[in-house]
Amino acid sequence: MAVSRQLETPVTLGRWLGDQVRLGLIALATDHSSECELWQMAPSGEVELFVNRVLNHNPTTVENLRAMAPGLTDAASVLLPGSPLDALIYSCTSGTAVIGADEVTRRLQQAKPGVPCTTPLTAAAAAFEALAVSEVAVMTPYVEEVNKTIHESLVSAGVNIRAFKSFGIESDVDMAMLPAATLLDAAVETNVADAQALFISCTALRTVGIVERLEERLGKPVVTSNQAMFWHALRLAGYHKPIDGFGRLMRTTEL
Incomplete structure (x- = not known):
């Protein structure tokens, strides 16, 4: 014996959510x-x-x-x-x-x-091109062996690195726990006058909420991994x- 009855409402399929x-x-x-x-x-x-x-x-x-x-x-x-x-x-x-x-x-x-x-990294290279910048200061949370791979990748993409500073953190869980105030201070410390932009590397860093403030303070574009x-x-x-x-x-x- 059936436990359900067929709905009389006709089945019509709409667009995907977020179809755009x-x-x-x-x-x-x-x-x-x-x-x-x-x-x-x-x-x-x-x-x-x-x-x-x-x-x-x-x-x-x-x-x-x-x-x-x-x-x-x-x-x-x-x-x-x-x-x-x-x-x-x-x-x-x-x-x-x-x-x-x-x-x-x-x-x-x-x-x-x-x-x-x-x-x-693919996106960062495209971003620098779109923003017409090639002289970049770089901030990361990584240890040195990882920083070397980031440095090499950016240079291979045609980026001229004017400064490179890092927190030296091993765990990406700890990276995600760095507060906005710390990230702001570190970004200002990393910036140098002859850099056309600042790149904050690492998707673990919660940075999109501070980009506008940083750009106002530094007077230059700020590019982050997630952004x-x-x-x-x-x-x-x-x-x-x-x-x-x-x-x-x-x-x-x-x-």
Whole structure:
């Protein structure tokens, strides 16, 4: 005996939620920050963010970052299988530096062929070009062995590094716990007069809420990992509206 009756209301399928832009995010298993920061910047009703995580381990060492690579394809493959995405983001700056942006993209597109992909370093390079800057001061939370990979990646992308300062923290959980006041002070300390922009590296750092204040104080663009990868993913997805409140980059409408 049936326990239900067929509804007389006809089935009509509407548009996807956030049909204008559908972004996929591959975050680290230990990441406390990037998903929150991207949602903070997302225009309501115009962007949807779908998230999966890739296994990683603390401390943040070159060895542990490299060990993430084999899991990237599987992480992407179970992110809305069979449903469209407009762009896909890998949310780890240091992981990108160690694995390589091209290799990250190759592994993601094994699961999502044809979907444009970005990383924090890919996005930062695009951001510097869009802002017409090449002389950059860099602030990171990492230990020295990881800083070396960030430095090498930025220089390879044509960035002239005018200053490079770091907290020397090993755990990305601790990185996420740095308060805004500390990040502001560190950013001001890192800045130098001959840098055209400041780059704050690491998706674990909660920085999008301080970008506007920093730009006003420093008188120059501030690019962060989370801000840059979100901006780049939107542009790759065909979304070109300016977004206020999160720095000059988010008001830059073209790549």
